[in-house]
Amino acid sequence: MGWLLGAVAAWLIGWQINSRLARRPLSRATAFAGPVIFGLTVILIWECLVRGLDISPVLLPPPSQIIQTFGASLPLLWRDFVQTVVKGALTGYVLGCSAAVLLAVAIDRFPFLKRGLLPVGSFMAALPIIGLAPILVMWFGFDWQSKAAVVVVMVFFPMLVNTVEGLSDTGAMQRDLMRTYAAGYWKTLFKLRLPAAMPFIFNGLKIATTLALIGAIVAEFFGSPTKGMGFRISISVGQLAMDLVWAEIVVAAIAGSAFYGAIALLEKTLTFWHPSQRGRM
Amino acid sequence: MSDIVISAKDLGLTFQTGDGPIHALKDVNLDVRQGDFVSFIGPSGCGKTTFLRVMADLEQPTAGTITVNGTSPEEARRARAYGYVFQAAGLYPWRTIGGNIRLPLEIMGYSRDEQARRTADVLELVELGGFEKKYPWQLSGGMQQRASIARALAFDADLLLMDEPFGALDEIVRDHLNEQLLKLWDRTGKTICFVTHSIPEAVYLSTRIVVMSPRPGRIADVIESPLPRERPLDIRDSREFIEIAHRVRDGLRAGHGDD
Amino acid sequence: MRNVLPILTIVLAILAIWYASAIALNAPWAYDKAKRANIELSATDLVRDTWSQKKPKLPVPHQVASEIWDTTGAMVLSGRGFSKRSLIYHSWVTFSATILGFALGTVLGTLLAVGIVYNRTMDLSVMPWVITSQTVPIIAIAPMIIVVLNAVGISGLLPKAMISMYLSFFPVVVGMVKGLRSPDAMQLDQMRTWNASAAQTFWRLRLPSSMPYLFASLKVGIAASLVGAIVGELPTGAVAGLGARLLAGSYYGQTVQIWSALLTAAALAALMVGVIGLIQRVTLKRMGMA
Numbered sequence: 001m002g003w004l005l006g007a008v009a010a011w012l013i014g015w016q017i018n019s020r021l022a023r024r025p026l027s028r029a030t031a032f033a034g035p036v037i038f039g040l041t042v043i044l045i046w047e048c049l050v051r052g053l054d055i056s057p058v059l060l061p062p063p064s065q066i067i068q069t070f071g072a073s074l075p076l077l078w079r080d081f082v083q084t085v086v087k088g089a090l091t092g093y094v095l096g097c098s099a100a101v102l103l104a105v106a107i108d109r110f111p112f113l114k115r116g117l118l119p120v121g122s123f124m125a126a127l128p129i130i131g132l133a134p135i136l137v138m139w140f141g142f143d144w145q146s147k148a149a150v151v152v153v154m155v156f157f158p159m160l161v162n163t164v165e166g167l168s169d170t171g172a173m174q175r176d177l178m179r180t181y182a183a184g185y186w187k188t189l190f191k192l193r194l195p196a197a198m199p200f201i202f203n204g205l206k207i208a209t210t211l212a213l214i215g216a217i218v219a220e221f222f223g224s225p226t227k228g229m230g231f232r233i234s235i236s237v238g239q240l241a242m243d244l245v246w247a248e249i250v251v252a253a254i255a256g257s258a259f260y261g262a263i264a265l266l267e268k269t270l271t272f273w274h275p276s277q278r279g280r281m
Numbered sequence: 282m283s284d285i286v287i288s289a290k291d292l293g294l295t296f297q298t299g300d301g302p303i304h305a306l307k308d309v310n311l312d313v314r315q316g317d318f319v320s321f322i323g324p325s326g327c328g329k330t331t332f333l334r335v336m337a338d339l340e341q342p343t344a345g346t347i348t349v350n351g352t353s354p355e356e357a358r359r360a361r362a363y364g365y366v367f368q369a370a371g372l373y374p375w376r377t378i379g380g381n382i383r384l385p386l387e388i389m390g391y392s393r394d395e396q397a398r399r400t401a402d403v404l405e406l407v408e409l410g411g412f413e414k415k416y417p418w419q420l421s422g423g424m425q426q427r428a429s430i431a432r433a434l435a436f437d438a439d440l441l442l443m444d445e446p447f448g449a450l451d452e453i454v455r456d457h458l459n460e461q462l463l464k465l466w467d468r469t470g471k472t473i474c475f476v477t478h479s480i481p482e483a484v485y486l487s488t489r490i491v492v493m494s495p496r497p498g499r500i501a502d503v504i505e506s507p508l509p510r511e512r513p514l515d516i517r518d519s520r521e522f523i524e525i526a527h528r529v530r531d532g533l534r535a536g537h538g539d540d
Numbered sequence: 541m542r543n544v545l546p547i548l549t550i551v552l553a554i555l556a557i558w559y560a561s562a563i564a565l566n567a568p569w570a571y572d573k574a575k576r577a578n579i580e581l582s583a584t585d586l587v588r589d590t591w592s593q594k595k596p597k598l599p600v601p602h603q604v605a606s607e608i609w610d611t612t613g614a615m616v617l618s619g620r621g622f623s624k625r626s627l628i629y630h631s632w633v634t635f636s637a638t639i640l641g642f643a644l645g646t647v648l649g650t651l652l653a654v655g656i657v658y659n660r661t662m663d664l665s666v667m668p669w670v671i672t673s674q675t676v677p678i679i680a681i682a683p684m685i686i687v688v689l690n691a692v693g694i695s696g697l698l699p700k701a702m703i704s705m706y707l708s709f710f711p712v713v714v715g716m717v718k719g720l721r722s723p724d725a726m727q728l729d730q731m732r733t734w735n736a737s738a739a740q741t742f743w744r745l746r747l748p749s750s751m752p753y754l755f756a757s758l759k760v761g762i763a764a765s766l767v768g769a770i771v772g773e774l775p776t777g778a779v780a781g782l783g784a785r786l787l788a789g790s791y792y793g794q795t796v797q798i799w800s801a802l803l804t805a806a807a808l809a810a811l812m813v814g815v816i817g818l819i820q821r822v823t824l825k826r827m828g829m830a
Contacts, residue, residue, distance in 0.1 A: 015661065022660035030664065038665030059688050116546030120554075126759070126813050128767045131782075131802040134790030139565075139597065213677035221683070221774050222790055229680070234775060237683045245684050253676045260675035339729050358735055365733040367726050374828030375748050384744065385734045416828050436734075 003052030007045045014041025061243040069243040070250060076232075077251050084229040085255050087144035088216035092151025097208055099152070100159035101201065105189070108167045118164055125157040133219040142223050150219040155208035162207075166200025167193050199274045202267040209259045213252065286350060286440055286472045287313040287336055293344030294331055294498075304497030305331040306342070311491065311500060313474060315439075318466055320475045320483035321491045322529060328498020329476045329491075333442050336474065337365050349440070361389060363440040364433030368448050370425035372417035372432075378404070379413035382432045389436055403431040406465060423454035427461070434469075441473045447482070459485055460514055467510060480533075484508075484525045485517055492532035502532035558601055565597040566590035599796045607800040624780070627804050633781040634769050635808060637697050641704020642765040646758065648705070649712030656713070657720040657746070658738070670713050678706060679768065683775040700772035700781075707768035708761035715757025719750025752829055755820035762812045770805060782808070 017037055021030045043063045049055070050062040057065060070077070107113050133150045140146035170193055178188045220230025229248050236244040292309040295302045306328045313319050321329035334340040335347060338354035349357035357363065372381045379400050386396045404410050407427040417425055426446060433441060447455045459482060466473055477483050483490050484506065492502040506525055508516060516522055563586065570589040574581045581589070591600045599607075611627040622629050652670075655662045682703045689699040723745050731741045773783030782805045789798035 018665045019661040022664045031668075034664035035666075035668035039669065059691060112546050113550065114546075115543050116548070116550035119543060119547055120550045123810065126763045127806040127809050128763070128770055130767055131770060131786055131805050134786050134798050135795065135802070137790065138793070138795070210675055210677060214679050217677055217680050218771055221771070222787070233680055234683050237687045237775065240687075242684065242688070245681075249680055249684075252680045256676040257672055334729075337729075337733055339732060358733065361735055363733070365730065367730065369726060371726055371730060373745075373748065375826070388731075388734050388736045388740050388744070418828050 001052070003048045007048035007052060010041055010044035010048060014038065014044070058240045058242060061246060065243050066246040066250070070247040073244065073247060077247060079227050080229045080232050080248065081251055081255065083144060083225075083227045084147065084216050084220065085213065085259075088147030088219070088228070089151055089212040089259075091144070092148035092215065093155055093208060093212040095148065096152035096155035096212075097159050097205060100156045100204075101163050104160050104163035104167060105194075108164065109185070114164060114168075118161065121157050121161045121164070125161055129154050129157070130215060130218050133215070134222045137219060137222045142225050144228075147216045147219045147224070147228075151212045151215040154211045154215040158207050158211065159201075159204040162200045162204030163197060166197025169200060170196045198271045199267075202263065202271060205263050206260060206267070209263055210256060213256050213259065217252065284315040285312050286315050286317070287311070287347070287474070289332075289335075289345065289347045291345035292332075292335065292342050292347050294328070294335060294340060295343045306335070307497035307499050309345070309498075309500055311503070313472060315472055316470055318463075318473045318475065318486055318488045319491060320477055320487040320489070321493060322477055322480065322483045323493030323498075323501075323533065324495055325478070326495040326498070327493040328495070329493050330444055331498065332493075333444055333474060333476050337363060337442055361436055362438055363442050364436065364438045366426075366430055366433045366441070366443040366446045368445045370417070370422075370429040372425055372428060374416065374418055376417075377413065378409065378415050378417065378420070378428050381417065381428060382435050385432060385436055391436075399435050399437070403434045404428075406434060406468075407431040408461065421454075423450055423458060426450060426458065430462070430465075434465075439471055441471050443473065443475045445476050445478065448478070455479075455482070456514060462486065463512055480526050480529050481517060484522055484529060485512065485514075490525070490529055492529055494533070494535075501535060502528070504528055504532070555601060558598075559591070562596065562598045562600045563587060563590045566593055569593065569597070594796075595793050596795055599799050603796055604799045604803055607796045608804060611800065627782075627785070627800065630780060630782050630785050630801070631804055631808055633697075634700075634766070634773065634783065634805070637700035637769040637772065637781070638704050638762070638765045638808075638812070640697065641701035641706075641768060642708045642762050644701065645705040645708035645761060645765065646712050649709045649757075649761075650716050650754075652709075652713050653716030653720060654742075656717050667717065670710060670717075673710050674714065678710075679703075679771055681706075682768065682771045686772055686775045700769050703772040704765035704768040707764040711757045711760040711764060712754075715753045715760075716750055719753025720746045722753060723749045748827065751827060752824060755816065755824070758816050759813050759820075762816060763809055766805065766809050766812065 014037055018034055021034050021037075024030055046060075047062045047064060050057075050060055061069075107117055130150070132153055133146075136149040136153070137146045140149050174192060174196070175188070178192055183191065217230040217233070220228045221234050224231040229252060233245050233248050236242070236248070289309050289311045292306055293304070294306040295304050309328075309332065321332060323329050331340055335342050336349055336354060338358040347354060350360075350362050352360070352362075372378070373384070376384065382400045382403060383396045386399060391399070400413065401410075404413055407430055409424065409427055409431060412420065412424070412428075417428065420428065430443075430446065433443075447458050450458065462473075463486060465471075475483075475486060477486075488506055490504040490506065491500055492504065493499065494501040504525060507521060508525070567586060567590055570581065570586055570593070573589070574585075579585075590596070592603070593599075596603075608627060611625065615623060615626040616628070620626065622632075652666070656667050656670075657663070685703055685706075686699045689695070689702065727745055727749075728741070731745055736744070769781070770783035770786070773779075773781040774787055782801050785801035786798055789795070789801060
C-alpha cells in the first residue's frame with residue numbers, strides 16, 4: 001500500500017514541479033529540467049508500482065534492479081556494444097553512407113538515370129529491407145561482417161535519395177552565377193552544390209543513425225557469435241533474465257542518442273548558415 | 282462623446298527582448314470618431330501595426346489606457362466589435378470563397394439561413410458575386426484580398442481594422458481596390474483604421490492621416506484631410522492632394538531626423 | 541509519365557545485375573557438383589545450373605516468382621488459398637497485426653500530439669522524450685514484449701500489434717505536433733479576433749492544417765509498423781507470418797523461400813504505402829493543399 005501511495009505522490013509532485021516550470025518563460029534551464037524531472041518521475045512511479053503491485057521481475061524488473069545489473073555486467077555490456085555498435089553498425093554506416101553519396105554524385109551527371117533512380121530509391125527506402133538480414137547472414141557468416149552488410153543496405157537508399165535531392169537543390173540563379181565565373185563541373189560541385197546539399201545529406205545521415213542500430217541489432221536475431229546486443233537480448237529473453245534485457249536496452253538508447261547527437265553536432269558546425277540552424281546559434 | 286470609437290490616452294507598449302527593452306509605442310494619444318477613415322503611416326518599426334494590434338486586443342499595452350466602443354479592447358473583441366484584415370488574405374485553401382466567408386459566422390453561431398444571406402450580401406459588396414463556389418487558389422491575389430475583406434465585413438462590425446491589406450499587391454490592382462474600399466466605406470458608414478506605408482494610398486483614402494515615427498514608436502503628426510468624401514482616382518493629381526502628401530512626407534522626415 | 545523510361549531502365553539494370561550476380565554466387569556450387577560428377581561445364585550449362593539450383597546462394601528472379609506463384613495463385617486455383625502453406629495466409633497474419641498496430645499507434649499518437657500542443661506542461665516534459673525516442677532503436681524491445689505478453693497469457697495477434705503500434709506511434713506524434721502547430725501566427729490571431737473557442741480553432745484551423753503532416757507521418761508509420769510486425773514474429777518460434785517464413789527459411793537454408801517471403805513483404809509495404817499515398821493525393825487535392 002505504501003508503495004502505491006508513493007507512486008501517486010511521485011506523480012503529483014513531479015507534475016506540480018513541471019507545471020510550475022511550464023508557466024515560467026522558456027529558458028535553457030527549464031527546457032533541460034522539465035524532461036529530466038519527468039523522466040525521474042516515471043522511473044520513481046515504475047519502481048513504486050513494481051514493488052507495490054508485487055510484479056514478478058520476470059515480467060518487469062524495477063529500475064533499481066536494472067541499474068544494479070547494469071553496473072554488475074559492465075564488461076559484458078561493453079563487449080556487446082563493441083560487437084554490435086562499433087563493428088557492426090558503425091562500419092556499415094560509414095560504408096553505406098559513403099557508397100550512397102558517391103553513387104549520388106556519379107548519377108547526378110546523368111539526368112536520365114537520376115529520374116529513374118530517385119523513384120526506385122524512394123520506393124526501396126520504404127521497404128522492409130531488414131528482411132534481407134537472414135540472407136546476408138548466410139552470405140557473410142555469423143560475425144559482424146554480415147551485420148555491417150545489413151546496415152549498408154539499410155542506410156543506402158535513404159542516404160541516396162537525400163543526397164540526390166540535395167544536389168538538385170541549388171537555384172538556377174546560383175548555377176548561372178557559377179557559369180558566369182566559368183566554373184567547370186568539379187568546381188561547381190565542390191564550391192556550390194555539395195555545400196548546398198549539406199542539409200539534405202545530414203538529414204539522410206541522421207535518419208541512417210537509427211536505421212544502422214536497428215539493422216545491426218535485428219540482424220543478430222538471425223544468428224550471431226555469442227556476443228552482441230541483439231544476441232544478448234534474444235538469449236536473455238529466453239532465459240527470462242529481463243534485467244539484463246533492460247540493461248541492453250539502456251545501452252541501445254544511450255548509443256542511439258549519442259550517435260544521433262554526434263551527427264547533429266557535426267551538422268550544426270557545418271551547416272550553421274542554413275535557416276533551420278540559424279535560430280539555435 | 283458617444284461618437285468616439287477608439288480613444289487612446291498616454292498609451293505605451295514596451296517589449297522586453299534579449300537586447301533590452303524596445304519601446305514599440307510611447308505616449309500615444311488619439312481619438313478616432315465614428316465614420317472616420319484613419320490611416321496610420323510611418324517607416325517600419327514605428328509601431329503602426331502594434332497600435333492596430335492593441336486596438337484588436339492582440340497585444341497588451343504596458344502603459345496608458347485605450348477604449349474601443351467605450352469598453353476595453355478585450356471586451357470589444359469578445360463582443361466581436363471589429364473586423365480585422367491582415368496583410369495576407371489568409372484564406373483556407375480547403376474552403377470555398379463562400380466557405381471562407383462563412384467561417385467567422387459559423388464560429389459566432391449564426392443560423393444557416395443568416396450565414397447564406399450575409400455571405401451573398403458581402404460578396405456582392407466586394408463585387409465577387411458568382412465566385413462563392415470557387416476555391417481561393419482559383420482566384421487572383423487581388424480577388425483573394427477582396428474576399429478577405431468580405432470575410433471581415435460579414436459579421437457586420439462597425440469598426441474595420443486593416444493592416445497593410447494591399448501591401449503585397451501590384452500598383453494597378455491596388456488602385457482599383459482603393460477605389461472600391463472608398464465606395465464601400467461611403468456606403469456602409471463604417472469606421473476604418475488602415476495601416477499603410479504608401480503615402481498616396483494614405484492620402485487618397487483617409488479623412489485623417491496619423492504620421493508615426495520610430496524609436497520610440499510615437500505619433501509625429503495628425504493631418505485632417507480637406508479632400509471631399511467623393512474621390513475619383515484622378516483627385517491624386519489635384520493641388521490639394523499633392524499638398525497633403527507633402528505634409529505627410531515632411532512629417533515622416535521630421536520623425537526620422539537622426540537617420 | 542516522363543519518368544517511365546528512366547525507371548524501366550533502372551529496374552532492368554537491377555534485374556541484369558541480379559542474374560549476373562546469381563551466376564557468380566552460385567557458380568562454386570555448380571563447379572563443385574560438376575567436379576564430383578566428373579563433367580566438364582560449358583558456359584551455357586553453367587548459366588542453366590546457376591539459375592535453377594534448389595538451394596542457391598542467390599535465387600534468380602524467375603525462381604522466386606515461380607515460388608511465389610506456387611504458394612499464392614496456384615494454391616488459390618487448387619482451392620487451398622488460405623492453407624498454412626500459402627503465402628496469402630502468412631501475409632494476412634502479418635498484415636492484420638500491422639494494420640491493427642498502425643491504427644492504434646495513429647490514434648494514440650494523434651491524441652498525445654493534441655495533448656502536447658494544448659498543454660505546456662506536457663510539451664515541456666514529454667516532447668523531448670518523444671524526439672529522443674526517434675533516435676533509439678526501440679525495435680530492440682520487440683522480443684521482450686512478445687515474451688512478457690505471452691507470460692501473462694496474451695499471445696497471437698496482439699503482442700505483434702503492440703510492437704507495430706509502438707513503432708508507428710512516435711512518427712505520428714512528431715508529425716502531428718508539427719502539423720497542429722503549422723498554422724502561422726496570423727491565422728491564429730485571426731481566430732482570436734473572431735473570439736473563437738479553443739475547440740473551434742482546433743477543428744476549423746489546426747486539424748485541417750495538419751493534414752499534409754499527418755499523411756507524411758502515416759507513410760513512415762505504416763512502413764515502421766510492418767517492420768515491427770515482421771520482427772515481432774521472430775521470437776515466437778516461427779509459427780505464422782512473413783517474419784516466421786523468413787526465420788524458417790534461414791533455419792533450413794531455403795533461400796528461395798526467404799526471397800519469396802521478402803518480396804511479398806516488399807509488395808505488401810509498397811501496397812500499403814501506395815494506398816496511403818493515394819488517399820493523401822485525393823484528400824490534399826480536395827483540400828487545395830497539393
